[in-house]
Every structure is written in C-alpha cells, then in structure tokens.
Amino acid sequence: MTDAQKAMSDKTVLQIKGLCVALAGRGGKQLLRDVDIEVKAGEITCVVGESGSGKSLTAYSVMGLLDPESLRCTAGEILLEDENVLTVTPRRLRELRATRMSLIFQEPMTALNPVERIGAQIEEVLEIHCSDDARTRRRRVLEMLEAVHLPDPQRIFDSYPHQLSGGQRQRVVICMALILNPKLLIADEPTTALDVSTQKQILALIRELQQKFNTAVLFITHDFGVVVDVADKVVVMNQGEVVETGSRDEILRSPRNDYTRMLVSSVPSLVPQSREAVTGDVVLSIKGLSKIFVRRRILRPSTVVEAAVDCDLTLHRREILGIVGQSGSGKSTLARCVIGLETPSAGRIVLAGEELVNARGNAFRERFRRIQMVFQDPYRSLNPRVRVGESIIEGPTNFGVPRAFAMERAKSLMELVGLPVSALDRFPHQFSGGQRQRISIARALIMEPEVLVADEAVSALDVSVQARILKLLESIREKTDVGLLFITHDLRVAAEICDRVIVMNKGRIVEHGSAEAVLVHPRDAYTRALIDAAPGRHWDFRNFRPL
Amino acid sequence: MSSLQESGPIRREEAAPAGANAILRAALSSIPAWLAAVVMMCVVAMAVFAPLIATANPTAIAPAERLLGPTSAHFLGTDALGRDTFSRIVYGSRLSLTVGAGVTVFSVALGLVVGVFAGYFRAFDMVIMRVMDGLMAIPGILLAIALIALTGASLATVLVAITVPEVPRVVRLVRGVILSVRSEDFVEAAITLGSPIRRILWRHLIPSTVAPLTVQATFVFASAVLTESTLSFLGAGLPSEIPSWGNMMADGRMYFQLKPGLIFFPGFALAMTLLSVNIIGDVLRDRLDPKMEKRA
C-alpha cells in the first residue's frame, strides 16, 4: 500500500454526530437519541442490534429516505465527506444518491420494479446522473453485471426480476448501487432474506467490491455470525441509542457494556455440547413418507413437485430431534404431514405403536390430542380477535373438557411458560413476539401431547428472546417427557437444542445422527457445504473467543 | 410485564400516534360524516313519521290544482294530476328505504352463505364462481326491468329483481376474505387443535368478514335505492300512483321545460340520500377496512 492510498483509506467518509430522530408531530416519540457513528473509507462498520434498536432508521436517515410525513430529524448532523445531508437542498440530495452514497436493501424480491427489465433499471442510474449515450450506458451496465459475477450478463440485462433468483436479484441491486462507484455503501440487512449458501456468496461479493473500490460500508445486521465475517468495526445499538462502539475483536472478545455482553453471549455456538443419547421408548416413527404435489391445469402440462421423498425417522420420548435444511428442502412439508395439515402421498406414520389414519372425520381429529404444533410467525398464529385464554382452551374444549377445568389448566400452564395468569384475559396484540410464542407453546401443551412439532418456532425472534424460548422448550421436555420435532434452517439453533439432527435437501434426508456427529463430523457433502456457509462458524460467542 | 418485552427482527413498526395534524385531518373527515348521518336520520324520520310530516294525501288527485308553483298550501308545488309534491317526496322515502334495507339484508345474508361456502369448501368454488361471473356479466338493471315487466310489478318482485344482481359482488367479497384468512396460521392452528368446521367458521373465519361486509352493505344499500328509482324512472317499477322518487321524476319528464321542480325536488331527495349513504360508507371503509378498495 502506498502512502497516498493509506491516506485515502484513513479518510472519514461518513460521520453521524448526535443524530436524533422522532415521530412527526408535537411530543412525537424519540426513536433515535444522540447517535454517533463514523465510517472510514475502505472499512466495513457493522451496526448490530435487535428489532426496535433504530439501526435501519439510522441507515435511512443517511440516505434522506425518511418519510417526512411521519418522521423527522430533530438534532445532529450527518456529514458525508463534510457535506451535511440533513441540510442540503432536495436537488443536491438526489445528486448525492447513487453517486456518493448508495443503499442495498433487505428484500431483493421486492426491491426491483417487477415490470421493467433489469438492464433498463440499472441504466436508469446512469440516465439520472451521467450524460452517456445509449451505447456507452449499455456497455457500462454489462461490465458491472459481469463485475458482480452474474452469469450471462447479456441474458440478465434483458430479463425481468421475476425470472431471477433471490441471490441474483441481490447481485443486481448491488450492481445498481455500485455502478457509479460511490464513496459510501449502506447495506441494510442485505442477506437476511437469503439462504445461508447464497448469503455467503453475497457477503464475499460485498467484501470483494468494497476492497476493489475502497468503499466505506455501513452494514446493518442483527446477525453476529455475519458480524464476525465482515466487520472491521462494530456499533451496538439498543432502543435508539448507541451502547458500544469498538473494533470487531473488542466487541466480540471483551465487550464492556452489559447489554452487549448479554447479546453476544445469547448467540448459540455451532458446535453442540455433547449430550447423552436419549434412549426412551420410540414415540413417533415415520416410514417411507413421501409428499408429491401435483397441480393439474386445463390446457397446460401439470406441474409435479416432490416435496418429500421416502423419508424415515424415529423420535423418542424426551428427545429433541432437529430437522435442518434450506428453504424448499421439504422440512416443513414433512412436519405438516406429521401433524396432519397435509396428507402424505405414501408412507406410514406410527405414533406410540399406533398407525395414524389420514381419513377425515373423528378418527383423524383424534391425532390432535397427541401431536401438537408451534408455528413460525407469532404474529399470525393467534387469532387477533380471540382472548388469549380462549385461544388456549380451544383445544381441550374441542375434546369435551369442561371450560372451567380447562381454564384452570391454562392458568397453571401460564406459570410453566413464564407468563402472568392475567395474560389470559388479554388480546394477542398486547404481547410481544416472544410472549406470543410462549402463548402458542401453552396452547399446544394444554393438550398434553406426546409429540410437539415446532416449525421454525424461534426463527422470527430476536437472538436474546430466542435464547429464552430455547431454554423454555428444553425445560418443557424435562418436565413433560414430550418428544420434540424441531424444524429449523438455523444450524446454530439446532446445535444448541437438538439431541439428534436430520439434514434434508430437495425433499430427501441426506444425513442423520447425533447433533455432534452431524454438525462436527459431517459425512455428507451437502451437510458440509451447509456448515461451511454458516456465518461466523469459527467463533464461540458464549465464551467470547474463537473456536 | 415490561421485563418480558420480547420481539423479533421482522416486527413491523407500530403506527404513529396521532399528532395535532392527524387529529385535525380526522376531524375534517368527520364533518361530512356528521352531516351525512344527520341527513340519513332526517330521511328515516321522514319515512317513519310520513303521515305526521306530509301536508296532504300523496295520492289524492286534484285536477283543479294541477302544476301549481310553490304555494302556501303546496310549498313544493303540485304535479300534473294536482298531487302535492312535498307529500309525495315524504312518502317516497318509505319505498326507497324499504327497498334499500330489504335488498341489503337479503343480498348480504345470501352472499355471506354462498361466499363462505365457495371460500371454504373449494370443491364448490369453481362452479359457484362461474355462476357468479355469469350473473355479474348480465347488466343488473336490464335483467331487473325485464323480470319486473314480465311478472308484474310488486314490492316482492322489485326486491327480488334488485337483490339478484347485487348478490355476486357480496359473494366475491366474502369469498376473498375467507380465502385470505383461511391461509392464516391461526386457522391452521385451530385445525391442529381439533376444532370442528363449525367452530373454525364461526370463531375464526366469519368474524373477519364483518368489517368488510358492513362497508359493502352501505354500498349495496345505495345501489339498491338507485336501482329502484331508475326502474321507476324507466317506467318499469311499481305502478305510477305509488309515491316513489323515481315515479315522480318519470311523471315530471313531460313538463320539465315548464316545471323543472317536478324532477329536481325528488331528484334532490334521491341524490342527498345516496350521497349520505356513500359518505358513511367511505368513512366506514377508511376506519374499518382500508384495503377494501382493492378487493371490491
């Protein structure tokens, strides 16, 4: 590195000083308080925080994208190369966008205009900011598409967004953001909506281009694994305030702030603790289960999707069996077949020695006394119009348990899941996501099931909340002997809680064994790729040290 | 409970609490709503207390007093048969409100049943929706005038003829709501709790149709009142001696150049009624079901 380059890379590109943002209107709630962040050229600064921490709000303030009708900056300044973006004219602000600062969004599926071709959308940036002729524009776009490693740039240029995968779209967004070589790139959770293997590639791409162009990057994320992999500097935010700033190693090894300590140590490690194999009775066994979706259409060929093919598994009492895989691997279909929301195309499901029937009617309903489910999205799995208590006793009353009796049981369950008894009289919207998930767990447990299916039950939760719900599930299996079928895409979560793990890919089970065997000594190539793609896999967060 | 505040990364931002600006806006929006409510109450009062309010017998013919301008005895004048315009307008509100209410009740009830059926039991969906498409394609007013003209006009035929074309829109709305709600996790959760269909429908699905149906009901009401007066205006409604706003306007057509009030007075009553109902509908939609404009 020459001295000139070094001088350049030390240059501060973005400086946020004492930024305050509040809801519009008199006495509007303060959402950001006194935020200070500095980003230097050639450096990735990660802003980490849980939901409601204000990290995305900070990003949008920099871009000047806050909705003036509902939000306003009340104090502070945002200096982009010594120019305060909070006070520049709207015209100047538009000039700065894409040329000096750019933004990559969380949702690649919706960030592109669905009715315009990819090429035209990228060209639009050049049309706005440069005076190139059409031929030059096209050439520059194709070059940039090449630079983000999209295969066949020519074809991508002429495609519509819906013809590309999520990862490809995110590359297009990155291409759009970096085509004018801005000084500052803001990435708002750019990989949260992607599968781990795609995430790994996108992170590598951002790293590569950032070094190539010496860009300053403000990287917003909730995932400490990603922080380990990309950050130079880390800013931890909580409820609208910066609680700690430091280099990556300072934050990960020796956090000074209590909140930071709690947050970092909540992240489960990829390496499971060794556990004794659970050897109770087999409570659930599945043999040769397949689910094939056939969609017959008039005048068009039918489509056939093999969601699950020839799956076998067994689950013991008191055991937590993890089913892991990326989206579309068939793990949810398998779970839905077990619970009875889907009818398997072939195969047998045996519950405690008794084969489950799939015929509709009373015999079919009987299975719900014995198998219960916790859903992924706590905001959708409770009827917003029904009081929590009524939701919880719905199951038992369906099977003839008297209301008063069921309500008594609900009260005792509230204690088990860590909620006050008064919660029963309230409505779901009065609770946070984690609390709602506790309610859902109580609703399932009141049936005293032998098997509990948890379909991505902690995936929508913040990491600290996730840790508490995992503890709760662990204690429940101790107390109730329930066998837990735990569906997740997150290997860390699987490592944290599962006794045994099954890996699925494209509807098939590719590997199964004890959590340790599968996650530490994988035999299958796909499992290995999956583990390899997990961000921050070499860091032991709980003990603040590398593995 | 604040120690247990738990949430996740996908949690949506809570709506902004109302500032001074927002409250002012809400107040502005409720002035027309307020006026509309007052007008509707007047119309209802007119219908209920018609004998007390009317100054003359609405069907009494008085050839000597034909086509009078506003006088102290007939302060909106008289028509070609000497009938008192004001009294006929007062009594006309009875028919409009009866038809509006009747059609609304029947089409919402029928539409709810058929819509729930189509939305929940997918086997019937295809057939039901094709029939509804067919009914939607037939211009309602033409079918109605044909049915009434050929079977003879009576309150019953008018009600049936106006209800039939209104039903498909209610069915579509209800079916749409049921379809979107039934894919919600809480409905699947109810299935896994062993809830019977009856309970799933009544507890989890039908309550979500109440808000959009309430909004739709106001628009059905307005549409029914409009259709009834259109039928009468075209000469295909109830017999012309029966006081109805549409009949009055039909009778007034011949004398429009001479006495425009014969059309404008009942026309004003009709327009004010429709406007009030529509304003109430708009306000309800904004409050209860902001996304409905897309659905209908």
Place this chain on the structure above:
Amino acid sequence: MLLFYVLRRILAALPVMVLVAIIVFAALRLTPNDPATIMAGEDATEAQLEAIRVSMGLDQSILVQLGTWLQRLATGDLGVSLISGAPVLDLIGDRIGPTIALSTSSFLFTMMVAIPLGVLASRKPGHLVDRALMGLSTLGLSLPVFVIGYVLMYAFAISFRWLPVQGYEPLSSGFWAHAQRLIMPSLALSGAYIALVARMTRSSIIEVKGEDYIRTARAKGATETAILIRHALRNAAIPIVTVVGAGVASLITGVVVTESVFNLPGLGRLVVEAVLARDYPVIQALILLFSFIYILVNLIVDILYTVFDPRIRY
C-alpha cells in the same frame, strides 16, 4: 405463446357466455307470460294461439326450446320481434349507431379526465387537493345519471340555450350537429365512471408508492415525477385496467337511462320499448348482447394484463 394465452382466455369466457344465455332464457321464460298471447293479442281464439305456439315451437318442452334457441344463437339467428315481425338483428342494426357514438365518447372522455385526476389526488394523500377530489368523486358516484342529465339539460339547453335539449343526429348530418347532441349525454354518463376510475387510479398509485422498488428508485436519485411516470403508473396499471373493465357494467346501465333522458334512438331505448311491449325475443337478444359486450371487454382487459405485467404466465 401469447396466442395460446388469448385462446385460453377465450375458451374460459365461452362457458360464461353459455351460462349467461341459459340464465337469461330461464329468467324470462319462467315468468308467467305467454308469448303467443302477446303476439296474437288479447282477443285471439284458442285455435289461433295454438297455431302460433306450434309454429314457434312453444308446444315443446322448455329444454327443447332452450336447445333450439341456443342452436340458433350460435349461428347468429336472434329470432324475430313479436310485435313488428322484423328480425331482431335488423332492429339492432338500425339502432346501434347512437349507442356506439354515446359509449365511445363517454369512454374516451372518462379516460382523459379520470386518470389525470387520480394522479393529481395521489400526489399528497390526505391534503386539500386530494380531499376535494375524493369528495367530488363521492358526489359523482352518488348522483344518478338521470339527475345529472336533467341538471345539465336545465343549465345548458333551457337556461342558456347553448345546446339542443335532446335528440340525435347521425354523423352523416355533419360533425357539429352530431357532436353537440352527444355532449350532455356523454357528460351525464361519464360522471360515475370518472369517479370510479379516478378513485382506483389514486388508491393504486398510493399503494404502489409504498413498495420497496419505489424506495429503490429514490435511492437512485430519481425525481418524484420520474418515479411517478416510470415506476408508479406502470405498476398501478393493472388495478386501473381492471376497474375500467368492471366499470363497463355501469356504463351499460347508464346507456339505457341516458338514452331515455335525452331521447337518443339507441339500443337502450330499444330495450326499454321492448320490455314495455313484452317483446321476448328482442329483450332476450339485447340483454344477451349487452352481457357479451361486458364479457368481451373483460376479455380484452385480461389480455391487456400481459402488456402491463410480464409476470403473467402465458
């Protein structure tokens, strides 16, 4: 591939058309009226009536009659009027001119006015312009066509005498003679339609403006006008086109009423005359014709979707 899509849409529309035909036939035939009596008059003898019934096929079962009727329909034979004895197709040909003139002018006027108004209202939702325009649109949806019609007539024809009160002149009598008689009917007919389309334009633009790709465009540095034209309008087009198609139903109803108010000798008047005279074949044919126009317009709308949205699978 587009051709297949179009063919499939047409094939999907056919059963609806047949269904409409059956509903119309059933609805009219199940009413307690005897076409033979209408044709022969009240004082015909039973023998005369019987002869007419046999000649019209009315002595056969209702299903056979339906079959015969559908068969003739498929070959374009709409039957003959019971009153005048003229073929229904000829009657339609004589009266279709004013209806086409009225509906095209109203349609064009609606598109020219409604979409700009909707765009204008969507610029600042909840602000004065928006509130005023939406208030006007509620008014437009609430005023019956005949009320607007008579108000216009009073203002422009009776008070100011700018325009003829009513009547129709074909285009062959000169453009101005033709056009000046269409101005008021078109305005009256467009009122509700404009309100409907303007509302949908406004609400779908507002909705689209909340989408992520609009934020992307802002992040590119595009101006609000460029965003509106390039990104918002094209994405908002589908719901707008849908409501334009659905609004044809209200246009058809409006045509019937408007022609009555302004004395235009079009199909709307023809159907009212036929109803009052209980002329079955004419009523049937016209209701069917209007229904098919509606289905056809919505078929065109379906095909237009593919123009606006590349995601629609052929």
